[in-house]
Amino acid sequence: MMSDYEIYSKAFSMxxxxxxxxxxxxxxxxxxxxxxSKVLDLGCGTxxxxxxxxxNKDVRGTGIELDEHKVTxxxxxxxxxxxxxxxxxxxxxxxxxxxxxxxxQTLQQVYEPARLLYSLSRIGKKVVVSFPNYSHISIRLxxxxxxxxxxxxxxxxxxxxxxxxxxxxLKDFRRFTRDVGYDIVDEVAINTDQxxxxxxxxxxxSNLRATYGIFNIEMTNR
Amino acid sequence: xxxxxxxxxxxLIVEKQFFTFAEPPNRMVLENxxxxxxxxxxxxxxxxxSPEKDNAVLIAHAFSGDSHVAGYYADDEERLxxxxxxxxxxxxxxxxxxxxxxxCSNILGSxxxxxxxxxxxxxxxxxxxxxxxxxTIGDMVKAQKLLVDHLGITQLHCxxxxxxxxxxxxxxxxxxxxxxxxxxxxxxxxxxxxxxxxFNEIARQAILADPNWNRGNYYTATPPHTGLAVARMVGxxxxxxxxxxxxxxxxxxxxxxxxxxxxxxxxxxxxxxxYQGSKFxxxxxxxxxxYITKAADYFDLKxxxxxxxxxxxxxxxxAKFLVISYTSDWLYPTYQSKELVKTLKRADCxxxxxxxxxxxxxxxxxxxxxxxxxxxxxxxxxxxxx
Numbered sequence: 162m163m164s165d166y167e168i169y170s171k172a173f174s175m176x177x178x179x180x181x182x183x184x185x186x187x188x189x190x191x192x193x194x195x196x197x198s199k200v201l202d203l204g205c206g207t208x209x210x211x212x213x214x215x216x217n218k219d220v221r222g223t224g225i226e227l228d229e230h231k232v233t234x235x236x237x238x239x240x241x242x243x244x245x246x247x248x249x250x251x252x253x254x255x256x257x258x259x260x261x262x263x264x265x266q267t268l269q270q271v272y273e274p275a276r277l278l279y280s281l282s283r284i285g286k287k288v289v290v291s292f293p294n295y296s297h298i299s300i301r302l303x304x305x306x307x308x309x310x311x312x313x314x315x316x317x318x319x320x321x322x323x324x325x326x327x328x329x330x331l332k333d334f335r336r337f338t339r340d341v342g343y344d345i346v347d348e349v350a351i352n353t354d355q356x357x358x359x360x361x362x363x364x365x366x367s368n369l370r371a372t373y374g375i376f377n378i379e380m381t382n383r
Numbered sequence: 384x385x386x387x388x389x390x391x392x393x394x395l396i397v398e399k400q401f402f403t404f405a406e407p408p409n410r411m412v413l414e415n416x417x418x419x420x421x422x423x424x425x426x427x428x429x430x431x432x433s434p435e436k437d438n439a440v441l442i443a444h445a446f447s448g449d450s451h452v453a454g455y456y457a458d459d460e461e462r463l464x465x466x467x468x469x470x471x472x473x474x475x476x477x478x479x480x481x482x483x484x485x486x487c488s489n490i491l492g493s494x495x496x497x498x499x500x501x502x503x504x505x506x507x508x509x510x511x512x513x514x515x516x517x518x519t520i521g522d523m524v525k526a527q528k529l530l531v532d533h534l535g536i537t538q539l540h541c542x543x544x545x546x547x548x549x550x551x552x553x554x555x556x557x558x559x560x561x562x563x564x565x566x567x568x569x570x571x572x573x574x575x576x577x578x579x580x581x582f583n584e585i586a587r588q589a590i591l592a593d594p595n596w597n598r599g600n601y602y603t604a605t606p607p608h609t610g611l612a613v614a615r616m617v618g619x620x621x622x623x624x625x626x627x628x629x630x631x632x633x634x635x636x637x638x639x640x641x642x643x644x645x646x647x648x649x650x651x652x653x654x655x656x657x658y659q660g661s662k663f664x665x666x667x668x669x670x671x672x673x674y675i676t677k678a679a680d681y682f683d684l685k686x687x688x689x690x691x692x693x694x695x696x697x698x699x700x701x702a703k704f705l706v707i708s709y710t711s712d713w714l715y716p717t718y719q720s721k722e723l724v725k726t727l728k729r730a731d732c733x734x735x736x737x738x739x740x741x742x743x744x745x746x747x748x749x750x751x752x753x754x755x756x757x758x759x760x761x762x763x764x765x766x767x768x769x
Contacts, residue, residue: 253729
């Protein structure tokens with residue numbers, strides 16, 4: 162596993178204005194991507210990560226996004242983006258089509274996470290997953306003291322309108338990967354500010370203190 | 384032929400030009416094995432070709448279109464007849480003629496200046512009629528390629544086309560992969576569905592049923608205008624959508640308060656279709672419609688290539704693709720564009736896809752739309768020239 166220092170220096174040696182505008186978890190993910198590699202970004206939004214990787218790491222990137230408006234923004238920026246549901250779109254690609262497949266802050270919205278992760282590890286040599294940590298102290302305290310479905314900056318919805326149908330904690334995800342047959346190659350827990358644009362690495366008691374977890378997983382060799 | 388119309392306000396004045404090749408005995412060999420020559424292709428160009436000749440964009444028109452994609456002809460002083468994609472092509476527009484050298488040619492088999500069934504067969508001295516050989520989408524593209532060669536261009540920055548024009552785009556990528564830097568097939572399909580063939584067949588039968596058609600031999604007599612008008616009416620319905628027709632016409636009556644209880648025009652939609660039909664017969668040849676609809680029906684990206692599967696053939700392409708479909712297009716519905724996207728993904732092509740929300744049906748790609756303009760502009764500008 163990479164040391165904190167390495168991640169820091171990597172993330173900030175990228176240091177352009179663009180990086181600072183990018184969500185902090187994406188900054189960390191970007192630091193994991195090798196120059197010139199082929200990348201698939203699921204739920205790419207308006208393409209911040211892809212644009213950065215294309216400009217700074219000479220990456221051949223493709224994004225998948227459901228929202229037409231966001232897709233047109235991406236394409237108008239010159240990015241390669243497919244409009245569609247990534248749960249279905251990933252099935253079309255041949256094995257090992259990408260050096261890296263990224264699922265950032267979306268796992269909590271996936272209906273069949275095990276199936277999706279299997280597909281991702283089939284089409285990508287490397288799979289990077291990030292998600293909000295549901296066992297963060299603020300959430301635990303809300304449930305304990307208010308006795309109501311918790312909300313925070315990272316998970317701002319009510320129980321009745323949330324797209325986040327999966328409740329995941331760092332600990333749960335580690336167990337899940339082991340149970341369904343993946344190795345965690347890299348893991349970083351982060352704590353971000355309100356806008357998620359700046360943050361710090363969390364080293365101790367991460368399951369309690371981190372707002373997000375970022376994992377690089379690969380299928381266990383059996 | 385480009386006057387100094389480089390500002391966004393000045394009208395773009397264009398001129399139809401002609402390129403003739405395949406003079407006998409060097410006739411062009413068609414896909415079905417027959418030979419055709421000489422061949423004339425009508426074309427128009429917009430903007431200026433760069434000294435490196437690296438800024439050419441080829442636009443392929445749909446089945447009844449022509450080379451007049453943008454601007455006005457000099458003799459159209461009142462500016463009544465802009466090109467069919469004038470909202471997209473021009474100075475400062477989505478396909479910016481200040482940046483790109485745009486070429487649009489009339490397809491082989493058509494009647495808008497290029498050789499087709501209405502052209503004189505030099506061997507007989509009379510129009511070809513049904514003597515005209517069956518041309519395919521591949522033959523149309525081959526003729527376009529010879530025109531591009533003639534203009535001294537070795538690589539196209541982009542090939543763009545909607546509907547049957549989109550089929551030509553795909554055919555370009557199969558036949559001349561090294562010449563296509565990027566490709567935009569919009570509102571199109573890899574092959575006609577049974578439904579698309581069915582509507583084309585109704586259009587053809589409307590012409591064949593007109594006594595004036597006379598087995599295609601009508602060039603010195605009254606043309607089959609009734610049949611051609613009905614063919615256009617059928618086509619036109621397939622280009623619209625239920626929603627667009629409800630919005631445009633509903634059940635409104637045409638110039639009357641009550642039903643006529645007769646077979647005259649009652650509804651606005653009837654009047655509209657008759658108007659579209661009568662307008663069309665003034666500019667289109669019935670035999671050309673027969674040939675081009677057949678060519679579109681025959682087109683099949685899978686079996687159309689001798690190289691095997693479309694996937695394998697497309698994997699030769701280094702082009703960047705942008706596939707666009709429209710939500711209300713029921714002639715070439717989105718699922719058909721998605722099949723194309725799937726094929727391109729499997730062929731390891733660089734492909735973007737967007738389904739634009741629009742209620743105008745298949746015709747949506749011809750209608751002025753800011754999203755399309757922005758998409759095309761960003762996409763074209765993002766393609767590196769080399």
